[in-house]
Amino acid sequence: MAPLNVIIFGETGAGKSSIVNMLVGSEVAPISSKAVGCTFQSTSYLANIGGSEFKLHDTVGLGESEKGTVPAKDAVVNLYSLIRSLDDGVSLLIYCVRGPRVKHDTVKNYTMFYEVFCQKQVPVVIVVTGLENEEPTMESWWVENEASYTKAGMSFWGHACITATRGKFDVFRAEYKESAKSVKQLIQRSCRSSPWQMERTSWFSTVVKSTWNKFASVFDLPLATVSRTLTYALTLIGIPKNEAEIVANVAEVACRRGDQVRAAEYK
Numbered sequence: 184m185a186p187l188n189v190i191i192f193g194e195t196g197a198g199k200s201s202i203v204n205m206l207v208g209s210e211v212a213p214i215s216s217k218a219v220g221c222t223f224q225s226t227s228y229l230a231n232i233g234g235s236e237f238k239l240h241d242t243v244g245l246g247e248s249e250k251g252t253v254p255a256k257d258a259v260v261n262l263y264s265l266i267r268s269l270d271d272g273v274s275l276l277i278y279c280v281r282g283p284r285v286k287h288d289t290v291k292n293y294t295m296f297y298e299v300f301c302q303k304q305v306p307v308v309i310v311v312t313g314l315e316n317e318e319p320t321m322e323s324w325w326v327e328n329e330a331s332y333t334k335a336g337m338s339f340w341g342h343a344c345i346t347a348t349r350g351k352f353d354v355f356r357a358e359y360k361e362s363a364k365s366v367k368q369l370i371q372r373s374c375r376s377s378p379w380q381m382e383r384t385s386w387f388s389t390v391v392k393s394t395w396n397k398f399a400s401v402f403d404l405p406l407a408t409v410s411r412t413l414t415y416a417l418t419l420i421g422i423p424k425n426e427a428e429i430v431a432n433v434a435e436v437a438c439r440r441g442d443q444v445r446a447a448e449y450k
């Protein structure tokens with residue numbers, strides 16, 4: 184059986200690559216200590232968890248931290264290309280956030296990955312890092328903070344409260360070991376065994392049509408630009424330009440019509 188694809192997303196510095204290393208069991212993913220550039224690239228790593236093979240996709244999220252920004256346009260193209268390129272489908276989304284402080288500026292990442300691109304068809308779980316000093320247990324963080332995520336419109340199929348670092352001189356060794364165990368269990372519990380696959384022919388127009396208001400607001404781009412960007416994304420992955428343009432135009436026209444209908448309803 185092909186390895187199940189797991190996509191890890193979240194803002195810069197949240198601990199995505201550290202989680203990959205924790206799951207693989209060695210330092211395969213470079214850990215960043217400084218700002219990322221303007222590229223949106225994902226790298227994949229194989230991990231064996233409980234005897235099953237998983238392919239972990241370490242992504243760079245929409246840049247929303249003070250450290251660096253990834254242009255929305257690049258983020259759209261790259262995420263689209265990633266999901267589209269996964270011939271075996273997607274089984275799980277892991278949303279990685281850095282605790283202990285709650286930040287909701289990453290709600291855009293959640294919306295883009297879970298709602299817009301995966302059409303809520305792939306389970307999404309949250310892994311909160313940075314909890315090595317949490318008292319009485321790392322898990323108690325979730326009890327106190329779950330409600331604030333629900334309030335911000337983010338819900339999850341499961342969670343893990345962890346530290347993704349061993350700390351200086353291995354001080355968090357025990358917490359790290361416990362963390363690895365809980366993330367592995369979370370993955371095993373939550374993964375779709377029959378992966379979700381992007382419906383290649385209709386996905387583009389379905390997504391743009393059904394969610395274009397959200398789409399435009401997530402990307403801070405006008406519809407025409409979103410449509411042009413996705414046309415470009417389609418050509419990048421080998422769809423002939425004229426075909427890509429037709430798909431994009433059809434979707435855009437449908438969106439505009441849908442918008443007029445909605446506007447009329449509100450009158």
Ligand SMILES: Nc1nc2c(ncn2[C@@H]2O[C@H](COP(=O)(O)OP(=O)(O)OP(=O)(O)O)[C@@H](O)[C@H]2O)c(=O)[nH]1
Pocket residue numbers: 193194195196197198199200201202213214215216219242243244312313314315345346347348
């Ligand atoms: N204290 C603490 N530090 C952590 C934890 N997880 C990661 N770090 C540190 O935070 C920094 C960023 O971690 P990364 O794993 O590179 O974060 P990332 O999400 O991959 O960042 P980008 O690749 O830039 O998107 C590194 O210096 C890590 O050692 C954690 O649980 N606790």
Ligand SMILES: [Mg+2]
Pocket residue numbers: 199200201213214215241
């Ligand atoms: Mg990283």
